[in-house]
Amino acid sequence: MSEQPAPADNILELTDLTKRFGGLVAVDNVSLNIKRGEVFALIGPNGAGKTTLFNNVTGLFQPTSGRVVFDGRDITGSKPHQVARRGIARTFQNIRLFDYMTCLDNVRVGRHVRMKATVFDSLFKLPRERREEERVTEEAMEFLRFVGIAKHADQYARNLAYGQQRRLEIARALATDPKLLLLDEPAAGFTPQEKVELMKLVKKILGRGITVFLIEHDMKVVMGISERIVVLDHGEKIAEGSPDEVRKDVRVIEAYLGKSA
């Protein structure tokens, strides 16, 4: 693999990605390209295979066939921690925080992958480990401030309000220094006010040079922030384009509302 293309335009390329569970085809031959620095949305009815697609990208599942190329590198079949190291971070549809760790520690776990301390350093609290811990604590606080929950730094994650938990999950993901951030239904269960704030937050994330790939049900959010949309139904890609194009697409309307008689 020496023909490494110079910084590719596409941060993520999925080629003919298929994931089967026994007889069920959860993701069926999906190809898509995500450009550096855009907000790309994945929508579709429940059970369309959106989260499965995320899991295939982040290494939680091994795709049955097809390729995942991230930042010019083939990462098909990589382990989750390898994917995270390469620079893909994610949040989960049903929030998966470390419940009985403080918010600060949650974010510091996110920083783990960018830390260098060895077991030996930690065991004997060597000066370089101390310095790194101090630095990482500062950085973690910075991430908490970025998402606006710094004042809860020392609370257990499970004691946060729902919306704050979603924010904390984003902060934890950002702490891994990702190039690509996958958000799995970040606005689920949000009030309209919270949705507006979330959209602002996504813009801010974009401002840091991070590409955002999100799954979302709420059309206002999707149409409001994403530049391009792919629609999945029964594991198949049925439409791709700008929000306006997708909104008018017949197959999309059918998938959501059923065929008109």
Add this chain to the structure above:
Amino acid sequence: MSTSVFTRLHLRDRIRDRDTAVYSILLILALVFPMASIYATDGTALVSQATRAGTFVLLAIGLNVVVGFAGLLDLGYAAFYAIGAYSYALFASTQLVTLGFGEIVPQLFYNFDQWTGGINAVGGIDQPTLPAWIQGPWSGDGPFQVVRNFNFGGDPVAFYVLICILIAAAIILVNNLYRSRLGRAWMAIREDEVAAAAMGINTVTTKLLAFGIGASFSGFAGAFYGANVSLVSPDSFLFIVSITVLVMVVLGGMGNISGVIIGALVLYYVVYYLIPGLPENVRSLANSIGLSSETTRSLADATQHLNYIIYGGILVAMMLLRPQGLLPSRVREQELKHAAVQEEEAAVEMEHAT
């Protein structure tokens, strides 16, 4: 409101404060105990016992890394204890973590009899000494050597001091780990393995590290044990040792080092004092209330036979009374509290539904 105040900011300080108190008490006890017991009993038998208890404290601190921090189960823990003891025994004299491994290692030592003496055990192990360059030129037997060669041989207090130092070192090292990158990674895996992996933690190597570090403490304790009793036999490392140490950790309060130390001491007392001493106590009790010598004997025999049942009963009672452990970590306490609240809510819902 009250819950949020409880969990806010002072959480850490409160844990530190409680730990500081426990450690201070333990330190004072450790200092006073040898003097008091030698003064009271005019002998060092109790100090030797305390040293044995200290070995278990060291074992429990190590296992706490595996069970309490990383949330893993290690049933072959005594194997490393055995390996440590035999390593010391073999080198100092003339050395996967499954239930299977825990069983294999003692069997191996049983059967490798040309080296380990089989069931006859390795005896006459040399006692540790300090190297001459530490002791200085003034030690020894020559004319200018005014101090006796320092030797642990035959002095239980020396071993007692050594185990106290080892425990103190272990506490510091394990605490350092707990408050490090690795400690957080263990906690994260315990809380949610999938999320931990998605955050870039290599769950396999991190878990192996927990096993490895736990095992190294176990091995260390084993080496100390070998040096201390200067006789290692496979019987000292049976499966029951793994279980006992595990119970020490759970009983003391998983994940909380000071709790685990207390748990180890309490359970050591129960297993090696209370239970073996029971028949004798029952006998004297029966005697003093004037039962016939026949009934006295049968009662004592019955307690003897029911040893393990009584032990089990004590464990069950302790788990019922304090499921979170004697001195639980705050996390564990909260987990159980929330679980209880959820159960109650579920029960209430069920009632409404019917």
